[in-house]
Amino acid sequence: MSQALPLEEATLAQLMLRGRLDQDALARARDNASNWRTSIGEALVADGAVSPRDWALATAAGTGLPLADLTVEPPDASLLDASDREQYLALGLVPWKRAGNGALILAAQRPGAPDVIEWASRRYPHDRLGWAVTAKFDILWALQKRFDQLADQEAREALHIATPELSAKKVLTVPQAIWAWAAVSLFILGLILAPTGTMIGLSAAVTVFYLLCFGFRFLLTWKGSHHSVDESVTPEEIAALRAEDLPTYTVLVPMYKEAEVLPILVHSMRRMDYPLAKLDVKLVLEADDVETIEAAKALKAEGIFEIVRVPTSYPKTKPKACNYALRFARGEYIVVFDAEDIPEPDQLKKAVAMFKRSADNVACIQARLNYFNRRENFLTRMFTLEYSNWFDYLLPGLHALKIPIPLGGTSNHFRTSVLRAAGAWDPYNVTEDADLGVRLTQQGYQVAVMNSTTFEEANGVPRSWINQRSRWIKGYMQTWLVHMRRPIQLYRRLGGVGFWGFHFFIGFPVLTAVLNPLLWLTTLVGLVFGSDIVSPLFPAPIIYFAILNLVVGNAMYVYMTMVAAAKRGWFSLMPWALIAPVYWVMHSIAAYKALWQLIVKPHFWEKTQHGTSKITQTQLAGIAQSGIAQQGSP
Known part of the structure; x- marks a missing residue:
């Protein structure tokens, strides 16, 4: 008392x-x-x-x-x-x-x-x-004024200084550059000395590669359909938690030029079933984002909301901002939310209950993610189908096979002490969540997933979708390159299944997105100019497997997407899976943009445009009408 x-x-x-x-x-x-x-x-x-x-x-x-x-x-x-x-x-x-x-x-x-x-x-x-x-x-x-330079330097460089081999600050190490140069040189030499044989070998390798990728995807789905990655927290467990025993919980909300969606975040935090005095909510804003800072001040929200101004420095990324704010966190546990997120009200209590009953090596608990605007347009429907398949089948499959789980970009709950000890986020990796999931696994920690969902806004604007997806793909490229700097060490720490699963889930999907247009072009050339022009490169066994990949593999992808929608009862979304190939074309466009940026500006953060959904606008109008955005202290 x-x-x-x-x-x-x-x-x-x-x-x-x-x-x-x-x-x-x-x-x-x-x-x-x-x-x-x-x-x-x-x-x-x-x-x-x-x-x-x-x-x-x-x-x-x-x-x-x-x-x-x-x-x-x-x-x-x-x-x-x-x-x-x-x-x-x-x-x-x-x-x-x-x-x-x-x-x-x-x-x-x-x-x-x-x-x-x-x-x-x-x-x-x-x-x-x-x-x-x-x-x-x-x-x-x-404290920010006195230690801003020190905290900013720590946010930018701490991981690189402590373990440079785990930092994406450098895109390629010298040994990796030598291996890449040797591979390209060997291929060019093959084209000079035996062009036909080299191209046949390449087509065979690509065909087998796709067959293995399809097989791995099927294995994950099959495993995932028989397992659940979720750790269920029951209503009885939540009821057993006493408010006086709950620890302080830090909530990081990194934002940049998102003043319009701030009321949604404040409203969501007020809805949380958690003692308000034990919430430490950090609005993590860039110091040069005057508009959002002024909008945050104008809300006059309760004292649980604190504005953390991140000094302007390079790289200007979400993980650097989170690292900076981490220095000012007071909570025993910490979670990252995006500004437009709507987590279920009991999510923090579920996380506390799970952490208390879990082993000490459970460093992170990931909540499920899905979208509240799933029926808005083609992109939001495809995004929803993709995430449903991801959380209902692929993540359970990874969990069952003990393959590192790449974290989602939001609703990751951490033990604050473990997060700090692990080096926190890599400020130079633009998909910092996936990298952190792999890094935690390498350090002997585990990631759990709980039965709580955070609803967010699916990106439904084509240009913004390309920008967001290209950043994700570039980050997966960075993550693969970083953790493959010491492949033997990676193999020893992850084991054989984990090692190859890392390749098939982190590295190879990016490669397929890059290769797909080349294969589509080859098929188009054969259709337009006749099969004789490409048949020398595809002997009968190779062409049979290529057709198998084209027909069975793609049909399997479509079917798995439809099943994921059916599992959630979203039957109206099932027909949209039939036009998934259009979505794959957009993936390839994003992949080439990502590859180009990896070369010319590897640490550039493509800003995702939020607040574009009609549902978001309706929510904002409702919050404004009820006056809930102004219910804080005077």
């Missing part, structure tokens, strides 16, 4: 006196504080009844302590120690300045709290201590 400190009661009295707090809000805060095992102040700020600034002003007035406005008078930089950043954030204090009598003045949110006093006494045993009151956001702002 939370007991109000005398200092806190003095603050409450000042708030009542100033008309900033009414009896109903205070009664609700007392109940919440008791249930959540937090202070009444934390409950008031989390609920939006009082702003962090008003709480600090009232605390200063009630105690007679000075108010430290850190935005006007920042802390003395020489007093701040980078190694104490986590303690500063966790306890809500910073060393502010030296008084005229030599006393060290500490600016704190809760200057009288026993844990604050105990830490300060241990940390500064030889100093006479004085106290001042400051606001929660002042501390965050001051």
Whole structure:
């Protein structure tokens, strides 16, 4: 049970006196504080009844302590120690300045709290201590201002410095470049010395390659249909969780030029079935994205929402932004959501329940992803079919065969300590989630999937879809190149099945997307100019297998997509699987764009356009009409 400190009661009295707090809000805060095992102040700020600034002003007035406005008078930089950043954030204090009598003045949110006093006494045993009151956001702002260069450098370079072989900062290593040069030279030499034999060998290799890819896909689907990757959390387990025992949970929401969808994110967080005072929501915004920063401020959301400004630096990517914000995370667990995401309200509790019953080597729990605008147009339908097949068949197949699971771009729940120890995200990899899934597996950790879904907006704009998919494909190229720098080590850590599964699921699908147009062109040439022009390159055995790939393989892909839709009861989507070849053409266009960018600008982040769906616009209109976007503190 939370007991109000005398200092806190003095603050409450000042708030009542100033008309900033009414009896109903205070009664609700007392109940919440008791249930959540937090202070009444934390409950008031989390609920939006009082702003962090008003709480600090009232605390200063009630105690007679000075108010430290850190935005006007920042802390003395020489007093701040980078190694104490986590303690500063966790306890809500910073060393502010030296008084005229030599006393060290500490600016704190809760200057009288026993844990604050105990830490300060241990940390500064030889100093006479004085106290001042400051606001929660002042501390965050001051720490960002003081350590922005250090935190930015850590976000960009920590992984590369610690384990350069696992960083995508360099596209190709020297040994990889030599192997690539040798392979191309050998092929050219073959064309010069024995052109027909070389091309027949190439066509045979490509045909067998496609046959193996189809076979692997079928194996995954067959395995996946008999297994479930989900770890089910029952309603009884959720009910057994006591609010006072739940840990602080950090939510990272990286955004760039997405001011229009901010209300959806705020609304989704308010719907979460989790003690508000134990939510640490970071709106991770680029420092030069003034429009979104101003929109976030204008929302006047509750005190659980904090704006983290990421310094402008290269590379300008989502993983770098998440790495930067990770330095300011206070939660025992951490999750990444996109701005337009709508997670199921009990998702955080399910993650906590799963982590508590899982082995310590379960580092990440992935929620399922799907789309709320699946019937909007051709692209949203195909995207939905693709994801349904991914989560219902392919991921269970990977799990059953113990093949590394590439994470989705959102709704990944981590143990914060493990994420930091593993090196967090690679800021130079533009599909950082897939890379992190493989890297965690290499380090001996496991990824689990839980029975909770996050709904997001399927990209239905062709140009934006190409940009997004080309980034994903480029990231898969980076991931394959990074983890193949030490193939023997990769084989030892993943085992034979995991090693080859990594190739067939991460590397080879990209290669097929690049090869497909060449094979389509070969077929077209044969149809237009006659089969005699290509038949020398395709002896009878090869052509038979090629036809098998064309007919049976593609039919299998279509069938598996239809089955995935049927499994979810989306029967209206099943006929759309028949025109999947059009979707594959778009994949190949994206693949060639990805290949070009891998050469000329490997770390460039293609921005995905959000908020284009009619359903999203309807949601925003409903939120605005209900006024829910403005229900935070004044």
